[in-house]
Amino acid sequence: MSTTPENVMEQFDERGFLRRLSWFDWAWAAAFLVGTIYASVHFSQWMDRYEQGILYLSYISLVWVGWVWKPARAFSVVVTALTLFALFQYPNLEAAESNFFLNYLLASQSAIMWMCALFPAATVVYFAGLLARSEFTEKVGSALTWAASGAGLIGLLVRWWESYLISPDVGRIPVTNLYEVFVLFAFTTGLIYLYYEHRYRTRALGGFVGLIITASIGFLLWYHFDRQAYEIDPLIPALQSWWMKIHVPTNFVAYGAFAIAAMVGLAYLVQARNPEGWTRRGLPSAETMDDIMYRTIALGFAFFTIATILGALWAAEAWGGYWSWDPKETWSLITWLIYAGWLHLRFTKGWRGAPMAWWAIVGLLVTTFTFLGVNIFLSGLHSYGEL
Amino acid sequence: METTTTPSQARPKRRRQQGTAAILLQFLGSMNLAITLLVVVAIASIIGTIIQQNQPYPDYLLKFGPFWFEVFAKLGLYDVYSAVWYLFMLTFLVVSTSVCLWRNTPVMIKDMQRYREHQQERSLRAFSNKREWSTSLDAAEVERIGAQALQRHRFRFRRKSHGDARLLAGMTGRTNRLGYVFTHLSIVVICIGGLIDGNLLLKFREWTGQLQIETRNIPVSQIDESSRLPVTRGAFRGNVNIPEGRSAGVVFLDLKDGYVVQDLPFRLHVEEFRVEHYDTGEPRSFESDVILTAPELDAPIHQTIRVNHPLVYEGYAIYQASFGDGGSQLGLRAWPLRGEDRDPWELEGEVLQAQSVEIGGREYRLELEDFELFNVRPTEEAQTRRDVRNVGPSFTFRLRAPTGEAREYHNFMLPVEVRGRQFFLSGVRSSPQEDFRYLHLPADSRGRPDTFLSFYNSLQDQDALRTASERAAEATLAEYGLGDSGLVPQVALSARDLVRRLLEEDLPSVLHYLEQSMMERQVPEDRREMLMTFSRLAMERTLWEVYEAARGDGDLRPVSDADDDGQAFFRDSLAALSAMDLYAAPVFLQLTDFDQVQATGLMIARAPGQPIVYLGSGLLTLGILLMFYVSHRRAWCWIKPRPGGGTELLLAGANQRDPLGFQRSFGALADELDARIKAAEVAAGHRRD
């Protein structure tokens, strides 16, 4: 490397964050701004001022995520394009069967089925790549995960449209029953994982994270075929609130992050049995996995806290009290305390390693109970998502 | 390796001569206690999700049995979250956090202010994150470059001379320390807010016996003063049901197995309550139009309260919580099923009221419980949840026998189509734990229960039955070519016997009985089949004769009764007959008329602690974000002139919590410093050796 001043100075960028953004960053953000404004005007009949606020807040979050994590931009463009394409093909519900694209690709059922196929495929491919030490195969795993997440997201967005096609008064955001939130869980977990894959530059954990997503898809399929859960039911009065639009997705970012932490914990424990062997295969070092576990739990904890607070604010408006010791609330508190314990052990006691990995796995079991078990086994105010 | 003292490391050093108080503080603020408490509270909280909270006490008694019911009641498990031991644990958690906060906040604040510019070269060298340069640039230039690089990485710094060396002591992410303070402070704040809204005063008054819990279901005006609470500025949460057109100025607070009455400083008048439905029959909205009047208001407030849209007045929040019947007027026709006199009579009733009725010479108490205008049920061929139909009004009542024993009934006003035929459905159960089992009373061609009921009643009429059975015996015998065998009285007797059995039991047991009696009489195998058919025919003919007579009875005759239809109706009637004994009611109550009055269920709450809890929640969110996403880092540049000209630079850094992340950011800082130095060297036309 020649050391001319210019050349040397190139290696670090003097410019601030905004100056470093490319023209594409700006064009992308501008395009979505136009889209957002259009949506806010065009659909204003269906939105109150809070929902307008949420729309713009979502826009800001999207731009922020896209600028920080560049692959999110292309992803958002593809998802938006396909979703819009689907909506243009979709004047009424019958089109879902007569139109080729809708029937095989983009109607919510089809898109979600694609997601259900792609995530398990990605899991298998990731593991194959890990065992065969093939970087190319692992890249295919990433591509499949992107595609699966996209399919899930498109599925929900189109489903949103479909709910309005059934009847305008049935129309609502598709995050209101177990079926929908399982789709939400699968693709949010996929996307959060992809972010950490990008950030830590390792694809070796994809298979492990894929396991939990595949498990949730197993449930989703059972629920789909055994219980016809894909039906779009109208909202009961208690759920007719804009709070839901922020409360539920926030919760699922947390659940996704906790799930990843537990799966990395699993990878950690697997690796601990034969460190050299697994490190040679490409699993990250114990320290790195420990660090990913911390990052994801911190992310999950922050979102979980916010989601619980949002839930309390909503409860204050819907049920007449911000906290009623309803089973779902109580289990949220339990989950929160379990992870607070984890963070204390790490911060003040400096614990690392296998016990923390186990704790993360137990944490996920508790989380799963909060998310699913409460609806199945306990009754309370939250019993909307019953099986 | 690290010289920044973390609070936990600082503690052991402070262990001087310890008094009891110090030891106690030590214990209360210890990490082990904190983690233990976090886990123990988590586990204890599970109890309240397994045992459903705040249910009526008799339900618990039924579920757990008398012994465990008492034990659980003593432990407060029916309202765990206000049990003394649970609150005690929460208090412990708050105390522990407070102690930790009290002890650590000063340390944290100091940590935020101090740049640690007294660090010595030797100790800097002991850091694991460090890098060194030796450059021909002069010390001032290096100091300038160091300052630039630190600034670019958002470090604030102090300069200090150590002899001929210069130290730049940098620090960034100080607010991380505030994060710690905010997070723990928020726990305390939230718990205080929660405690205020937990209304300890009320619990205390109940505990000391100043407040009596009312368990009877009596009008407010009769409730004793000792069970009433005056208008308060404190917290409460209660419910009140107000029928349309009525008003209320109190709410009921559920306490243990009863309630107390809380007075309100305003009155609520309910004009109307509405339920709107989707096409699928599921409710779309519950709305109450209310008028709020208070002495201090010039004009009353008119507002519609909906789910998710409460009315808030002076800190009192009024929510749409539930709904029910507010005393609908029902017109009923009573069809006695027992006793001598079987003529129907009319009566009036009001839901939620009880009256006594005399049936077959016995005095019953009729408690009308509920009336529902819509009953949405799945259609028979339902494939999806959307295939539903409305089967019209229904009402629920309890009939209490003089012995005190009661059964509950659920009757529909209109006939419901089941497999192509019309039936009046009447459900019965003997306890609320059971599901209703429905009797299917066939509706006649005019859509009334009259034909079946008069048929059923004719069967009790011994004379009518005798005539019918004789005619049936004759016809049956004639069919078998035994017209003049003189067997008519015998066959008629046996047919009547079978009819009686059918009424008391059901068809399968009648057939079973027939088989039994033939075995007893040692009828040869080959004749049994024939005899069975014969007896059954005689019985059915008897029933048919009675039925014919009954429907020919005056105005009960169906207007256009195609014969097929008549046959089908007869078959339905037989099925209903054999179910009558399970129905076991002395009367069938037919709903003929109604005037619906609904009641809205409002929840009214005051939560003065709410702003405090929200403040705490804000602090918590802020604190957690600061703690996780602002990293508190330190970096030092030690700049020392080289003896023969040029400068030596030592960069060292420390971060307490995130070694891996810090390694990366320290690397970036060092790389930048490196690049700047090289660039400066090139620019100055110098070459490094």
Ligand code: HEM
């Ligand atoms: C929101 C969840 C919480 C988080 C994220 C959290 C985080 C932390 C952190 C980071 C520390 C170490 C501070 C440091 O040394 O830099 C700490 C210490 C501590 N926390 Fe928490 N905390 C939380 C909730 C609680 C609760 C509910 C309690 C109550 C039991 C508690 C009690 C303590 C105690 C006793 C310490 C030790 C203080 C010391 O070192 O003396 N924390 N916590």
